Amino acid sequence: MTKISIIVFSGTVDKLMPVGVLSSAAAALGYEVEIFATFWGLMAFRKDMAEKNMKISKEYEEMAEMMFKIMKEKNMPSWVDLIRQAKEIGNVKVYACAQTFDMFGMKKEDLIDIVDEVVGAGEYLERAKEADITLFI
Amino acid sequence: MTKISIIVFSGTVDKLMPVGVLSSAAAALGYEVEIFATFWGLMAFRKDMAEKNMKISKEYEEMAEMMFKIMKEKNMPSWVDLIRQAKEIGNVKVYACAQTFDMFGMKKEDLIDIVDEVVGAGEYLERAKEADITLFI
Amino acid sequence: MTKISIIVFSGTVDKLMPVGVLSSAAAALGYEVEIFATFWGLMAFRKDMAEKNMKISKEYEEMAEMMFKIMKEKNMPSWVDLIRQAKEIGNVKVYACAQTFDMFGMKKEDLIDIVDEVVGAGEYLERAKEADITLFI
Numbered sequence: 001m002t003k004i005s006i007i008v009f010s011g012t013v014d015k016l017m018p019v020g021v022l023s024s025a026a027a028a029l030g031y032e033v034e035i036f037a038t039f040w041g042l043m044a045f046r047k048d049m050a051e052k053n054m055k056i057s058k059e060y061e062e063m064a065e066m067m068f069k070i071m072k073e074k075n076m077p078s079w080v081d082l083i084r085q086a087k088e089i090g091n092v093k094v095y096a097c098a099q100t101f102d103m104f105g106m107k108k109e110d111l112i113d114i115v116d117e118v119v120g121a122g123e124y125l126e127r128a129k130e131a132d133i134t135l136f137i
Numbered sequence: 138m139t140k141i142s143i144i145v146f147s148g149t150v151d152k153l154m155p156v157g158v159l160s161s162a163a164a165a166l167g168y169e170v171e172i173f174a175t176f177w178g179l180m181a182f183r184k185d186m187a188e189k190n191m192k193i194s195k196e197y198e199e200m201a202e203m204m205f206k207i208m209k210e211k212n213m214p215s216w217v218d219l220i221r222q223a224k225e226i227g228n229v230k231v232y233a234c235a236q237t238f239d240m241f242g243m244k245k246e247d248l249i250d251i252v253d254e255v256v257g258a259g260e261y262l263e264r265a266k267e268a269d270i271t272l273f274i
Numbered sequence: 275m276t277k278i279s280i281i282v283f284s285g286t287v288d289k290l291m292p293v294g295v296l297s298s299a300a301a302a303l304g305y306e307v308e309i310f311a312t313f314w315g316l317m318a319f320r321k322d323m324a325e326k327n328m329k330i331s332k333e334y335e336e337m338a339e340m341m342f343k344i345m346k347e348k349n350m351p352s353w354v355d356l357i358r359q360a361k362e363i364g365n366v367k368v369y370a371c372a373q374t375f376d377m378f379g380m381k382k383e384d385l386i387d388i389v390d391e392v393v394g395a396g397e398y399l400e401r402a403k404e405a406d407i408t409l410f411i
Contacts, residue, residue, distance in 0.1 A: 002262075002266050004262065004266075007292070007409070009292060009411075010331075010333075011333075011334075012333055014176060014177070015146070017176070018144070018146060018175060018176065018273075021236055021258050025258035025262055026262055028259065029259055029262060029263070031262065031266075038292060039288060039291070039292065040288070040334055055333055057177070057195075057333065058195035058331075058332035058333050059147075059148075059149055060148075060177055070241070071240075074239075074240070076240070099295055102348075103344060103345075103348070103350070104344070120299070121295050121296055121299035122299045122302065122303055124299075125276075125278065125296070125299055125300055125303060125305065125407070126303070128406075128407050129276050129305075129407055132265075132266040133142075133262065133265050133266055133268075133271045134271055134407045134408055134409060135144070135272070135273040135409070136273060136292075136410060136411050137146075137273050139399075139403050141399065141403075151313060151314070152283070154313070155281070155283060155313065158395050159395055161395075162395035162396045162398075163399055165396065166396055166399060166400070168399065168403075194332075195332035196284075196285075196314070196329055196331065196332050197285075197314055207377060207378070208377075211376075213377070269402075270399065270402050270403055270405070270408045271408055272281070272408060273410060274283075274410050
């Protein structure tokens, strides 16, 4: 089975969109998908952040208003919806980084329901080594 | 045949330089090279942007002047030149992301001539899964 | 032997931490680890920068104070310490990018002692193609 493994380090919406699009396209192709959310990327999965996140990469801040307007007008699914849809049709797992949990004192119940499990960097590695495509976003 | 597959998400010159350098080094080694330009990375391939792009990562903005001065003094090839040279000597393809095209209402004629084709995330995945090296820049 | 190959392009502490954590976790698992430091990532290995680096990703600047406070309170090892520890227990190599050396006029003696060798992009590729996990951070 083809497998893609993505470390989600960044928590800006522009970088989370490719995470959603790739997960959903990979699930549609029958790939196994593993998302390992860490640092700012993990914070984006917090219940109080996920849907109201309006951050985009600082270099493109002046494009933010236009981007969010397009996404609304075109009725585009959010990155959370894309991952949720991917999970409905395929083998998609979302892991939260244990080291980030410790560092920022986070709890699993702080995160949205698409997060499956809390695992350490070692387990990420043991899973990612089997993947055909590995990315750090 | 060895293959490298690069998603170019970022559109700042400092991140486009490694795309050029890696493509050119990989082509020289006889690798197959696939570049999949998306989001801000795809915008950097616009005819009205490619050669006059002066953006660099926000964290290093204070280095921009020095960096562009060095590049000019040393007569360094631009990232566009590096990809163009790579295409001349090897099997190098540049794909534009279909989802980004839709989102921002872009057309293929808006892009510089080194872009070969517009493809979706699914096709990126089917190509990248055969690669030995996969990167998200 | 399992192998992870990481291009370290970014020089902010938040992105260097995962480099340290992954290197140290991979070394503990007996993986071969190769770090290829380039551009801002290579500058972070300068003797006059490595330990006093307080840069974090611009999008999360407002979190910097909190983050450094936590790291100090929890007595967390720095990314340099993590790589150093990884080198003590495993097969971990740190390569400096020759192209960046040329561009910014750097010398090997400017860098901290965990850097093993200066190599070009071609050698990075020839090493990375054997890796099971390839990342660009």
